[in-house]
Amino acid sequence: xxxAVATAPPARPAAPPKRSRGAFGDRRRRQSVAGLALVAPxxxxxxxxxxWPIIWSLIMAVTDxxxxxxxSPFAVEFKxxxxxxxxxxxxxxxxxxxxxxxxxxxxxxxxxxxxxTLAVLLNTGIQRLRTFFRAxxxxxxxxxxxxxxxxWKFLFAADGLINTLLATVGVDGPTWINEPAPxxxxxxxxxxxxxxxxxxxxxxxxxxxxxxxxxxAAKVDGATAWRRIRSITIPLxxxxxxxxxxxxxxxxxxVFEEPFVLTRGGxxxxxxxxxxxxxxxxxxxxxxxxxxxxYILFLVIGAMAIIQxxxxxxxx
Amino acid sequence: xxxxxxxxRLLTAAAVVLTATAAIGGCGRDSTPNQTPTQTAAxxxxxxxxxxTIQVWAxxxxxxxxxxxVEEFEKANxxxxxxxxxxxxxxxxxxxxxxxxSGQVPDLVQPSTALPSYVAAGGILPVPEGLxxxxxxxxxxxxxxxxxxxxxxxxxxxxAQVFAYxxxxxxxxxxxxxxxxxxxxxxxxxxxxxxxANPLTTNADVENSWQALLTFIxxxxxxxxxxxxxxxxxxxxxxxxxxxxxxFSSGASDASxxxxxxxxxxxxxxxxxxxxxxxxxxxxYLRQGAPTPETIAITTLPAGPANYGSYFGGSGLSVPAExxxxxxxxxxxxxxxxxxxxxxxxxxxxxxPAARAxxxxxxxxxxxxxxxxxxxxxxxxxxxxxxxxxxxxEISAVAEQLAxxxxxxEEAVVAMQAKAxxxxxxxx
Numbered sequence: 083x084x085x086a087v088a089t090a091p092p093a094r095p096a097a098p099p100k101r102s103r104g105a106f107g108d109r110r111r112r113q114s115v116a117g118l119a120l121v122a123p124x125x126x127x128x129x130x131x132x133x134w135p136i137i138w139s140l141i142m143a144v145t146d147x148x149x150x151x152x153x154s155p156f157a158v159e160f161k162x163x164x165x166x167x168x169x170x171x172x173x174x175x176x177x178x179x180x181x182x183x184x185x186x187x188x189x190x191x192x193x194x195x196x197x198x199t200l201a202v203l204l205n206t207g208i209q210r211l212r213t214f215f216r217a218x219x220x221x222x223x224x225x226x227x228x229x230x231x232x233x234w235k236f237l238f239a240a241d242g243l244i245n246t247l248l249a250t251v252g253v254d255g256p257t258w259i260n261e262p263a264p265x266x267x268x269x270x271x272x273x274x275x276x277x278x279x280x281x282x283x284x285x286x287x288x289x290x291x292x293x294x295x296x297x298x299a300a301k302v303d304g305a306t307a308w309r310r311i312r313s314i315t316i317p318l319x320x321x322x323x324x325x326x327x328x329x330x331x332x333x334x335x336x337v338f339e340e341p342f343v344l345t346r347g348g349x350x351x352x353x354x355x356x357x358x359x360x361x362x363x364x365x366x367x368x369x370x371x372x373x374x375x376x377y378i379l380f381l382v383i384g385a386m387a388i389i390q391x392x393x394x395x396x397x398x
Numbered sequence: 399x400x401x402x403x404x405x406x407r408l409l410t411a412a413a414v415v416l417t418a419t420a421a422i423g424g425c426g427r428d429s430t431p432n433q434t435p436t437q438t439a440a441x442x443x444x445x446x447x448x449x450x451t452i453q454v455w456a457x458x459x460x461x462x463x464x465x466x467x468v469e470e471f472e473k474a475n476x477x478x479x480x481x482x483x484x485x486x487x488x489x490x491x492x493x494x495x496x497x498x499x500s501g502q503v504p505d506l507v508q509p510s511t512a513l514p515s516y517v518a519a520g521g522i523l524p525v526p527e528g529l530x531x532x533x534x535x536x537x538x539x540x541x542x543x544x545x546x547x548x549x550x551x552x553x554x555x556x557x558a559q560v561f562a563y564x565x566x567x568x569x570x571x572x573x574x575x576x577x578x579x580x581x582x583x584x585x586x587x588x589x590x591x592x593x594x595a596n597p598l599t600t601n602a603d604v605e606n607s608w609q610a611l612l613t614f615i616x617x618x619x620x621x622x623x624x625x626x627x628x629x630x631x632x633x634x635x636x637x638x639x640x641x642x643x644x645x646f647s648s649g650a651s652d653a654s655x656x657x658x659x660x661x662x663x664x665x666x667x668x669x670x671x672x673x674x675x676x677x678x679x680x681x682x683y684l685r686q687g688a689p690t691p692e693t694i695a696i697t698t699l700p701a702g703p704a705n706y707g708s709y710f711g712g713s714g715l716s717v718p719a720e721x722x723x724x725x726x727x728x729x730x731x732x733x734x735x736x737x738x739x740x741x742x743x744x745x746x747x748x749x750x751p752a753a754r755a756x757x758x759x760x761x762x763x764x765x766x767x768x769x770x771x772x773x774x775x776x777x778x779x780x781x782x783x784x785x786x787x788x789x790x791x792e793i794s795a796v797a798e799q800l801a802x803x804x805x806x807x808e809e810a811v812v813a814m815q816a817k818a819x820x821x822x823x824x825x826x
Contacts, residue, residue: 148824150518150784152499153719240654257654260603348604350798366788367495367515367824 142373149367158370165374175375177351178359179382184266185273185355186334186386190327192274197281197326198319202311204282205289216286223279230272231343235259238268262352265345269353272340277333281326288322289315324394328387335383356382441526448726449477453504455494457713458484460508460555463747470742471733478726503718505727509551510713515784517545518825523717525549529728530735536710539752541779543714546825551714552731553752555743558773559613559708560766562684563673564666565695567592575673576700579617579641586650586672594672596665600642600651601675602801608793612709613675614638616778617702622789623781623823630793631815637703639800639807646801653801663687666694675699677711678773681766682748696769698776707776712752750774784824792817 118125141147143165145158169175200219208215222230237243238258245255256264292315300310316323338357341347347354347362354362356379363372448471456464461484468480483504485493491512497503498521509516516522525543532540535553543551563575571592576585582598589597601607615622618641620634629635645651663680665671667688676684676696685691698706715731717724733739740751741759750770751757757771780786796814799805805813 148784149495149512149515150824152495152519153501153521155499257656260654260656346603346605348798350802350804351604351795354604362791365492366791367784368788 139373139376142369143377144374145370147369149369151369161370165370166378169371169375169378174351174354175356175359175378178354178356181266181352181354182335182337182356185270185337186331188270189273189277189334189337190330192270193277193281193330194323194327196274196278198285200278200282201285201289202315204286216283219282220279222276227276227339228343230276231340234268234272234344259345260349262349265349265353269340269344272344273334273337276340277330281330284322284326285319288319292318320394324390327394328390331386331390332383335379335386443526443529443725443728443732447475447477448729449475450723450726451479451481452506452723452726452730454480454482454506454730455485455490455504456482456508457487457490457510460713460747460749461485463743466746467734467739467742470739471730474733475726475729478730480730498718501720503720505717505721505723506731507716507718508554508713509716511780511787513543513551513714513716514545514782514786515824516716516718517550518784521719522550523719523721523724525552526728529732534737534755535735535752536754536774538710538774538777538779539712539714542710542712542782545782551716552728552735553712554715554731554734555712555740555747555749556752556774557711558678558750558770558777559609559675559699559711560678560681560696560769560773561673561699562666562676562681562694562696564589564594564669564671564688564693566693567594567669567672568695575695575697578701579703582645582700583648583650586648589672592672593669595670596652596655597672598645598650599655599657599662599671599674600645600801601657602646602651602653602798603656603794604798605791605794606657607797607801608790609709610675611638611642611793611797612780612790613699614641614702616707616709617699617705619702619704621778621781622818623783626823626825628789628815628818628823630818631811634704635811635814636807639810641702642797643800643803643807643810647803651801653798653803675708678750678766678770679748696766698769698772705776706773707778708773710774710777710779712749714752781823785821788821789818792821 144160144162146161146165147155147158151158204212204216204219239245240255240257242258244258248255258264258268296314296318297310300314305313336357337355338361341353341355341358342361345353347358356375360372360375360379363375454461454464461482464482468482472478472480490508491510494507494509494512494516498516498519503521509522513522530552532549536556539553539556540549542556543549543553561575567589568575571588573585573588576582586597601610612622615635615638618634618637620632620638621629623629646653657674659680662671662674663683664687666674666684681694681696684694688694699708700706715734717727717731721727734743735753737751737753737755737759740753740756741761743749744751744756745761751762756762757767780790783789793814796805796810796817800807800810
């Protein structure tokens with residue numbers, strides 16, 4: 083594409099043969115201008131609302147910006163990777179990553195198992211009221227977490243329903259919200275309860291894509307139900323399981339709302355997840371440390387996604 | 399590669415490079431710290447009527463309670479329009495930070511605990527000389543609104559910490575509220591025998607336990623921060639930590655008991671909670687939640703080795719540096735600081751006046767008022783440093799471990815001091 087083409091009069095009747103390519107280029111150029119004009123609204127909003135914050139957070143992460151620099155954000159010192167070193171050597175961030183790890187390692191398999199079980203039951207087991215159950219299991223996903231947290235707190239209060247039930251079988255229930263292990267267990271339960279509905283819906287879609295013929299053929303060959311799940315359902319569900327576990331791990335590594343509304347990070351910071359820790363840092367005006375922590379969390383999420391893609395690569 | 403994708407890549411690369419250059423090129427702190435751009439101490443605010451629009455950002459309940467005073471001010475200044483925006487307590491600091499960063503600021507704000515960091519950012523104007531008579535306010539109220547020796551906020555309302563107890567239970571047990579730290583355990587045992595499951599509720603959660611510990615530090619005669627240095631490993635601090643830990647180890651307080659405001663009010667009325675350190679604004683709620691208001695009594699806090707004081711809370715009113723209408727905003731702030739306005743605001747909002755003369759007003763004639771006044775005179779403002787909210791959250795984290803017996807008082811003071819030094823005072 084040359085300037086001569088662009089400045090040439092648009093439609094000259096007696097064009098030399100080589101003009102055909104020029105005309106083609108001209109049309110392409112016009113098309114690309116039109117195309118750019120059409121995507122411009124998106125492009126502008128993308129640059130302002132997506133790219134700019136990312137660049138900005140990077141700048142935060144490598145400088146010593148805090149809330150005292152609000153009005154002159156460029157008058158900060160460049161610190162390079164020192165913030166990352168400081169974050170990584172902070173035992174509180176380590177603990178927050180550990181807590182997040184517990185929730186991820188506990189939460190994903192549990193949600194997958196619960197979601198898969200519900201999906202299989204809904205797909206084959208439950209014949210009556212299927213729609214009702216499907217909706218009922220999905221309700222936690224769409225309910226406001228703040229409302230759930232209030233109910234949850236009542237359930238797990240020192241003299242709440244859970245402890246009353248435990249007392250009937252002779253178990254002295256703990257103060258769930260204020261003791262480390264019970265608090266994590268309660269949080270994990272809430273996460274599984276909330277996320278297995280999403281897993282269930284996706285698994286249900288995956289299950290319905292499996293040809294019935296395979297199951298029928300296996301049945302004719304005398305395979306048991308368990309054998310059919312193991313050898314047909316699960317291998318064919320691999321892509322769905324991958325999708326759900328990647329979606330869930332990305333969500334769980336950033337888990338914030340549940341501990342924020344339920345325990346506010348306590349007791350003894352045993353429910354302070356990495357995202358909650360970062361939120362607090364931003365709240366204290368430690369912008370650069372918070373941004374550096376966020377990037378570390380981002381790397382963790384990326385690494386986890388790669389590992390999952392490798393582990394669950396289709397083998398059929 | 400098509401021309402489109404090529405130009406998009408170029409565009410992106412250009413944007414990144416440009417921004418990075420701009421950022422690095424503009425990098426570097428000024429040798430003089432961010433100070434308020436214009437030295438406005440010389441500005442005087444005259445007595446002529448205020449004009450124009452005054453945008454006010456206040457906390458939810460305070461903002462709503464302002465309505466009557468706004469009407470009064472508008473009547474006295476016919477050419478002024480006051481627009482109050484009540485903002486939820488957790489959101490106001492974030493909203494203000496965004497406003498200060500963008501320069502799109504209101505005229506009058508409640509900076510509250512974030513005042514030092516706004517001042518450090520150069521976003522707040524100093525209070526003009528002669529706008530208010532500083533001697534008319536509680537000394538700690540002036541201290542609360544002063545950063546590095548300059549008054550940045552007009553004292554508006556204050557919060558005192560008091561010792562609230564269930565008077566019915568105390569009468570039944572035949573005991574007087576504890577006068578000193580040494581009386582606390584016996585008091586708790588007496589109330590427990592009278593039926594209080596939690597005779598002395600002490601904050602031990604990860605967020606708010608600093609409230610108890612900071613009180614004890616002051617009562618031990620210590621301080622958190624002085625002359626540019628943290629004093630969290632002082633002997634006074636150790637005494638405070640020992641007392642705090644002893645409340646839980648002696649059984650007087652229960653570290654696993656959670657304080658939930660709405661429930662606390664009910665539990666106090668029912669006698670499940672026997673006594674507790676509470677902020678003054680809770681007093682009326684507690685009385686409303688009790689079978690009869692007389693069930694709830696208040697008195698000064700049990701005294702430590704030095705005094706019975708505590709920390710001083712509350713808020714002032716500040717004018718952001720880029721406020722469109724600072725003159726009218728100062729006039730409104732001056733009006734709100736007048737004793738009569740403060741007494742009216744006590745009636746409307748239930749928060750205590752910062753102006754001493756307002757306490758003479760008959761509207762403040764309540765059974766709690768003398769106790770509040772006594773506590774206000776004895777209390778100290780928390781340190782006015784930008785990182786205070788972070789430091790106090792670290793104090794809470796350590797206090798929680800102290801309450802649960804994870805740390806000894808000796809370990810706790812070392813941990814707190816180390817963490818505070820690491821965070822720094824944020825002033826540079």
